[in-house]
Amino acid sequence: MVAEIICVGTELLLGDIVNTNAQFLSRELAELGVTVLHQHVVGDNPDRLRALVQEAKGRSDLLVFSGGLGPTADDLTKETVAQAFGDTLRFDEAEWQKIVAFFARTGRAPTQNNRKQAMVPVRGRKLPNAHGTAPGAWFEDEAGHAAALLPGVPREMKAMWAEDVRPLLEARQNCTIRSMTLRVLGGESSIASKVAPLFESANPTAAIYCKVGESEIRVTARAATAAEAEAACRARVAEFQKILGDSAYDVDVPGLAHTVVRLLRERGLQAATAESCTGGLVAQLLTEVPGASEVFGYGFVTYAAAAKTRLLGVDPALIDRYNVVSAPVAAAMARGALAASGAGLSVALTGLAGPGGALPGKPVGTVYLAGADARSGRVQVMRLDLGGYRDRGVIRQRAALYALDLLRRMALGLPMEGAVTLKPGQPAPEL
Amino acid sequence: MVAEIICVGTELLLGDIVNTNAQFLSRELAELGVTVLHQHVVGDNPDRLRALVQEAKGRSDLLVFSGGLGPTADDLTKETVAQAFGDTLRFDEAEWQKIVAFFARTGRAPTQNNRKQAMVPVRGRKLPNAHGTAPGAWFEDEAGHAAALLPGVPREMKAMWAEDVRPLLEARQNCTIRSMTLRVLGGESSIASKVAPLFESANPTAAIYCKVGESEIRVTARAATAAEAEAACRARVAEFQKILGDSAYDVDVPGLAHTVVRLLRERGLQAATAESCTGGLVAQLLTEVPGASEVFGYGFVTYAAAAKTRLLGVDPALIDRYNVVSAPVAAAMARGALAASGAGLSVALTGLAGPGGALPGKPVGTVYLAGADARSGRVQVMRLDLGGYRDRGVIRQRAALYALDLLRRMALGLPMEGAVTLKPGQPAPEL
Numbered sequence: 001m002v003a004e005i006i007c008v009g010t011e012l013l014l015g016d017i018v019n020t021n022a023q024f025l026s027r028e029l030a031e032l033g034v035t036v037l038h039q040h041v042v043g044d045n046p047d048r049l050r051a052l053v054q055e056a057k058g059r060s061d062l063l064v065f066s067g068g069l070g071p072t073a074d075d076l077t078k079e080t081v082a083q084a085f086g087d088t089l090r091f092d093e094a095e096w097q098k099i100v101a102f103f104a105r106t107g108r109a110p111t112q113n114n115r116k117q118a119m120v121p122v123r124g125r126k127l128p129n130a131h132g133t134a135p136g137a138w139f140e141d142e143a144g145h146a147a148a149l150l151p152g153v154p155r156e157m158k159a160m161w162a163e164d165v166r167p168l169l170e171a172r173q174n175c176t177i178r179s180m181t182l183r184v185l186g187g188e189s190s191i192a193s194k195v196a197p198l199f200e201s202a203n204p205t206a207a208i209y210c211k212v213g214e215s216e217i218r219v220t221a222r223a224a225t226a227a228e229a230e231a232a233c234r235a236r237v238a239e240f241q242k243i244l245g246d247s248a249y250d251v252d253v254p255g256l257a258h259t260v261v262r263l264l265r266e267r268g269l270q271a272a273t274a275e276s277c278t279g280g281l282v283a284q285l286l287t288e289v290p291g292a293s294e295v296f297g298y299g300f301v302t303y304a305a306a307a308k309t310r311l312l313g314v315d316p317a318l319i320d321r322y323n324v325v326s327a328p329v330a331a332a333m334a335r336g337a338l339a340a341s342g343a344g345l346s347v348a349l350t351g352l353a354g355p356g357g358a359l360p361g362k363p364v365g366t367v368y369l370a371g372a373d374a375r376s377g378r379v380q381v382m383r384l385d386l387g388g389y390r391d392r393g394v395i396r397q398r399a400a401l402y403a404l405d406l407l408r409r410m411a412l413g414l415p416m417e418g419a420v421t422l423k424p425g426q427p428a429p430e431l
Numbered sequence: 432m433v434a435e436i437i438c439v440g441t442e443l444l445l446g447d448i449v450n451t452n453a454q455f456l457s458r459e460l461a462e463l464g465v466t467v468l469h470q471h472v473v474g475d476n477p478d479r480l481r482a483l484v485q486e487a488k489g490r491s492d493l494l495v496f497s498g499g500l501g502p503t504a505d506d507l508t509k510e511t512v513a514q515a516f517g518d519t520l521r522f523d524e525a526e527w528q529k530i531v532a533f534f535a536r537t538g539r540a541p542t543q544n545n546r547k548q549a550m551v552p553v554r555g556r557k558l559p560n561a562h563g564t565a566p567g568a569w570f571e572d573e574a575g576h577a578a579a580l581l582p583g584v585p586r587e588m589k590a591m592w593a594e595d596v597r598p599l600l601e602a603r604q605n606c607t608i609r610s611m612t613l614r615v616l617g618g619e620s621s622i623a624s625k626v627a628p629l630f631e632s633a634n635p636t637a638a639i640y641c642k643v644g645e646s647e648i649r650v651t652a653r654a655a656t657a658a659e660a661e662a663a664c665r666a667r668v669a670e671f672q673k674i675l676g677d678s679a680y681d682v683d684v685p686g687l688a689h690t691v692v693r694l695l696r697e698r699g700l701q702a703a704t705a706e707s708c709t710g711g712l713v714a715q716l717l718t719e720v721p722g723a724s725e726v727f728g729y730g731f732v733t734y735a736a737a738a739k740t741r742l743l744g745v746d747p748a749l750i751d752r753y754n755v756v757s758a759p760v761a762a763a764m765a766r767g768a769l770a771a772s773g774a775g776l777s778v779a780l781t782g783l784a785g786p787g788g789a790l791p792g793k794p795v796g797t798v799y800l801a802g803a804d805a806r807s808g809r810v811q812v813m814r815l816d817l818g819g820y821r822d823r824g825v826i827r828q829r830a831a832l833y834a835l836d837l838l839r840r841m842a843l844g845l846p847m848e849g850a851v852t853l854k855p856g857q858p859a860p861e862l
Contacts, residue, residue, distance in 0.1 A: 013467045015458030016640060019450055022472070027446030036444045037479060039472035041453070048468060055486075209447060273711075273732070279718025280704075280711030283732040287710025290786055290823060292734070298742070299732025301704070301714040307729045307772070311742070341738070355721055392721060 001173070003029050004038040004056045008049065008068030008077050009152055012041045021066040021157055028161060031177055031205070031220040032169050034062065044074035053084045057145055064165070067152030069134040071113040078137055081147050082121060085139035089119040092126065092135075099133045127164040132156040138168065146172075178229035179220040180237050183256070185247045185405055188215050195243050204236040212394055213401040214256070246414050249405070256404045257285040257292075263411040264295035264345075271407055272298040272341035274312055274333040274348035276324065277367060279303055281400040282347065298341035302333065308350075312336025322430060325350050325359060327420075330368035331379045331428035338372050345410050347371045347403045351382075353395045364390045367399045368431070369419075371406045377422035378406065381431040432604070433491045434460050435469040437483065439499030439508050440583055443472045452497040452588055459592060462610055462636070462651040463600050465493065475505035484515045488576055495596070498583030500565040502544040509568055512578050513552060516570035520550040523557065523566075530564045558595040563587040569599065577603075609660035610651040611668050614687070616678045616836055619646050626674050635667040643825055644832040645687070677845050680836070687835045688716040688723075694842040695726035695776075702838055703729040703772035705743055705764040705779035707755065708798060710734055712831040713778065729772035733764065739781075743767025753861060754790060756781050758851075761799035762810045762859035769803050776841050778802045778834045782813075784826045795821045798830045799862070800850075802837045808853035809837065812862040 005025050011017050022039045029036050038056065042048050049068075056063050068077030082089055096118035103110045110133075117134045120126035127136030129151060137149040148165045150157045170176055184191055188210040192199065195217075199206050204221035217240055221232035241248045250259040264271055273282045273296075283299030286292050300311050305324050308314040314332040322328045333348035351367025358364050365385025371378045384398045409416045422428055436456050442448050453470045460467050469487065473479050480499075487494050499508030513520055527549035534541045541564075548565045551557035558567030560582060568580040579596045581588045601607055615622055619641040623630065626648075630637050635652035648671055652663035672679045681690040695702055704713045704727075714730030717723050731742050736755050739745040745763040753759045764779035782798025789795050796816025802809045815829045840847045853859055 012454075013457055013470065014461050014638070015454045015456070015467075016638065018454040019470075022443075023446045023449040025446070026444055030445045036446075037474060037476075038483075039444065039450075041470035043468060045468075052469075207445070207447065275711075278715075279723070279727075280706075280714030280730050280732065283711030283734075284709075284715045287732075287734060288824065288827070292710070296710075297733075297735025298738045299711050299730075299734065301711065301718075301730025301732065302728075303714075303718060303724055303730065304728025310771075311729070340741075393719065396719070 001034045001062055002060045003034045003036050003062040003064060004040065004060045005029075005036060006052065006056065006063060006065045007039070007041045007152070008044060008065060009041070010043045012067075013043050021152065021154055024154070024158060025064050025066065025161070028166065029064070030207075031179055032166070033173065033222060034169070044068060044076065046076045046080055049077060049080045050084070053081060057084060061145055062169075063145075063147040065147065065149045066157050069117065069136065069149065069151050071111065071117055071133075073113070075116075078119065078149055081137070081139055081149060082124075085124070085141045085145070085147060087121050087123045087139050090122050091115070092118050092120040095120060095126065095135050102133050127160050129156055129160055130163070131159050136160050136164070138165070173222075175222045175224060176226045176229045177220060177222050178226065178233045179218055180233045180251055182217040182219065182237050182240055182248055183214060183250050183253060184217060184244055185214050185249060185256075185401070191215050191217070191244065195240055198236070198239060198243075201236075204232050206236065206240070213398040246409075249408060255285070256401060256408065258289050260404050260407045260411070261286060261289040261292050261295055263408060265291070267411055269295060269345055269411055270341075270343040271296055272300070272337040272343035272346040273403070274300045274302060274337035274346060276302055276308070276333070276349060277351040277353045278349050278396050278400045278403070281396055282349065282403045285400060285404065298337070298343060300337055300340070308333060308336075312340060323359060325352055325362055325366065325368065327368050327370070327379045327381060327431040328428045330370035331372070331377055331422060334370035334372040334377060334379075338374075345371070345373050345407060347406050349399055349403055351384075351395075351399060353392045353399075354390050355392060365395050367395070367402075369399070369402055369406060370428070371410050373410060374424070376424065377426070377428070378410075378416055378419040379422060379428045379431065380416065380419040382418075432465045432493060434465045434467050434493040434495060435471065435487045435491045436460075436467060437487065437494060437496045438470070438472045438583070439475060439480065439496060440472070441474045443498075444474050452583065452585055455585070455589060456495050456497065456592070459597065460495070461638075462608055463597070464604065464653060465600070475499060475503075475507065477507045477511055480508060480511045481515070484512055488515060492576055493600075494576075494578040496578065496580045497588050500548065500567065500580065500582050502542065502548050504544070506547075509550065509580055512568070512570055512580060513555075516555070516572045516576070516578060518552050518554045518570050521553050522546070523549050523551040526551060526557065526566050533564050558591050560587055560591055561594070562590050567591050567595070569596070604653075606653045606655060607657045607660045608651060608653050609657065609664045610649055611664045611682055613648040613650065613668050613671055613679055613682050614645060614684060615648060615675055616645045616680060616687075616832070622646050622648070622675065626671055629667070629670060629674075632667075635663050637667065637671070644829040677840075680839060686716070687832060687839065689720050691835050691838045691842070692717060692720040692723050692726055694839060696722070698842055700726060700776055700842055701772075701774040702727055703731070703768040703774035703777040704834070705731045705733060705768035705777060707733055707739070707764070707780060708782040708784045709780050709827050709831045709834070712827055713780065713834045716831060716835065729768070729774060731768055731771070739764060739767075743771060754793075756783055756790060756793055756797065756799065758799050758801070758810045758812060758862040759859045761801035762803070762808055762853060765801040765803035765808060765810075769805075776802070776804050776838060778837050780830055780834055782815075782826075782830060784823045784830075785821050786823060796826050798826070798833075800830070800833055800837060801859070802841050804841060805855070807855065808857070808859070809841075809847055809850040810853060810859045810862065811847065811850040813849075
């Protein structure tokens with residue numbers, strides 16, 4: 001099946017907003033095994049829209065629209081597509097009552113214009129919108145071409161896609177689709193080289209998406225039943241996990257902080273953070289997770305050297321001797337955070353996020369990471385400058401991700417590559 | 432002038448990446464007074480590309496391409512567009528030497544395929560790429576139609592747009608363009624109602640972009656000379672500032688934290704933060720700004736009640752009596768941060784970011800904000816739930832923005848709407 005995506009909206013043509021709907025729909029269609037050869041954006045202009053629909057219908061089996069379902073007079077997408085598919089529209093009393101009720105909930109009354117939002121296909125079908133006023137529409141012609149019309153608001157569009165359009169397309173393709181997202185620490189190229197053969201498979205498919213310091217591997221299985229698709233998906237994810245080892249940290253989570261909070265909660269552990277170069281980013285990531293208060297109570301942002309001494313008890317002589325950006329100071333910060341908070345685990349970061357501040361032998365991107373618990377400590381040096389490209393934000397994000405990974409590894413008792421282990425009280429070496 | 436944007440790339444059709452290039456180019460063209468009626472995405476397929484180019488050229492004066500300039504055999508955008516514009520390509524030795532040198536810098540050698548990247552228009556002109564290997568191209572036909580070909584990598588594309596294409600288009604339109612971005616605290620609707628007439632103007636134009644808790648107003652002036660455009664832009668920005676007052680906080684900055692760091696530095700002030708519900712976000716925003724260490728040394732993330740007592744000296748009796756989410760505790764946190772850090776200014780936040788944890792009379796979205804300096808304190812309660820829509824991330828972001836605004840207002844001696852002023856030692860009221 002070949003599809004095109006048509007997004008309708010002046011705000012897209014003016015560059016007021018970025019077109020995330022096209023990305024979402026493209027990825028979903030790819031997972032369904034549908035080939036997308038064109039994406040378009042047009043304004044609310046019936047002539048241009050009509051010309052585009054005719055042309056797209058001539059070369060593609062499925063047209064997916066977002067936007068253009070609003071109440072104003074220029075919103076003529078539904079009328080235009082109905083005509084192209086030889087269908088007409090009728091007023092739907094039930095949809096109208098939903099619109100009236102929707103307005104009533106927010107203390108307003110619908111206008112006469114809103115009545116056109118209650119128009120639905122006569123031969124095609126309406127697509128209910130549980131999150132907004134405008135229902136979507138599905139049109140089909142005798143030749144088997146189809147069109148799905150969805151609202152432009154991403155939240156409404158995504159919900160209607162998942163609830164209505166995707167099942168329709170699965171039925172057309174006689175299959176069920178299940179996707180899982182494996183999250184893996186490390187860059188796309190290092191990961192892809194290890195698991196390249198698994199990306200060649202036609203079913204389940206796998207795609208890799210690169211993020212800062214980590215990657216997502218999205219596995220999608222198609223099968224006759226949901227249970228088979230689910231099983232195929234799980235089996236393929238397990239193959240990835242086996243090859244990638246403990247760098248594959250979780251499945252279907254928004255990010256590493258969620259995994260860390262879950263692991264700490266499961267083990268009844270409390271963590272504390274001591275941050276210099278990341279300036280609160282690790283604490284912020286942990287507390288983004290609902291329920292973080294069960295596992296995190298104390299975060300120290302010791303951006304000044306004096307703060308490291310005053311809040312974490314770092315010996316000023318250590319700072320004088322090794323500099324604040326050093327392994328001994330990172331280790332002392334982690335131990336100090338443990339003592340000052342009473343937590344069972346701690347992580348500490350001190351480094352050079354740039355753009356200025358490079359030291360002899362310590363270029364921008366040099367970051368020291370330490371962790372401590374009652375039994376031991378770990379400390380390591382990281383070079384986070386990406387082959388000469390030094391971006392303050394990226395260095396901070398990557399450093400924070402490593403700190404979260406260290407918390408994960410301490411909670412699970414896993415080793416951390418490149419880290420030196422310290423016994424309680426043992427001074428950290430220069431690294 | 433009417434333009435269309437054509438983005439070439441399979442990764443866009445698969446939904447691997449979001450099309451930020453289309454947004455950037457649309458906005459730039461709008462500022463130049465060029466009307467964009469269509470955006471397209473196509474793959475690296477010469478037939479489909481040729482059909483699209485013919486069609487687009489038939490209805491638009493200018494085609495702007497991004498992507499498709501890579502070294503692989505399917506990257507045929509340059510050849511296809513050259514043909515449509517009656518031009519041919521020649522091998523450019525100088526561009527080839529740049530490519531060779533670029534590879535040498537990263538320790539690699541170019542392949543034979545890279546030679547096609549050194550092909551440039553015979554009649555049109557090449558667009559130099561200072562940030563990557565592939566030069567862009569500019570084609571023109573006798574009828575005055577033009578095409579600009581830019582790489583798909585956003586950093587390269589944006590630089591080449593600013594350095595080459597934009598000046599060419601300004602010259603075509605006999606004008607110079609200057610834009611300035613005014614940043615304003617508050618929502619789009621409350622701002623737009625105050626300054627609506629200024630958005631009607633044809634030159635300078637103004638557009639408003641809504642962000643979390645604030646908006647950007649982008650003013651664009653067109654004039655015969657750069658100095659005139661600059662002056663018209665400044666004058667219009669001043670009109671906006673006059674109407675919007677101190678909610679318009681700065682011009683051409685990435686965000687409020689940059690303004691706060693600059694103001695604190697100018698005044699020789701040090702700030703400290705004490706955060707509960709935002710969990711380090713305020714500290715993180717401040718330290719994102721290069722040079723923040725001059726004005727920020729201490730951040731306290733006191734997520735647990737005990738941390739508020741242990742690190743900030745908040746009286747446990749106060750917590751028992753009023754709850755940790757209360758004005759008296761926020762005020763005590765701000766005072767405690769001042770004492771524990773030696774800073775001249777402090778801000779503190781305690782609130783309910785959700786999703787759980789609502790208290791009687793304190794729904795999710797209730798956040799208490801306090802500030803302190805040696806002479807006085809301020810405290811206020813905020814309802815950040817956006818009419819029933821409670822998003823943990825949005826509540827935290829809005830709370831952090833208010834905290835930064837309080838720092839700004841304390842540094843400038845401006846009042847904060849809704850805040851109660853406290854004398855040193857005066858207990859904070861329940862709010």
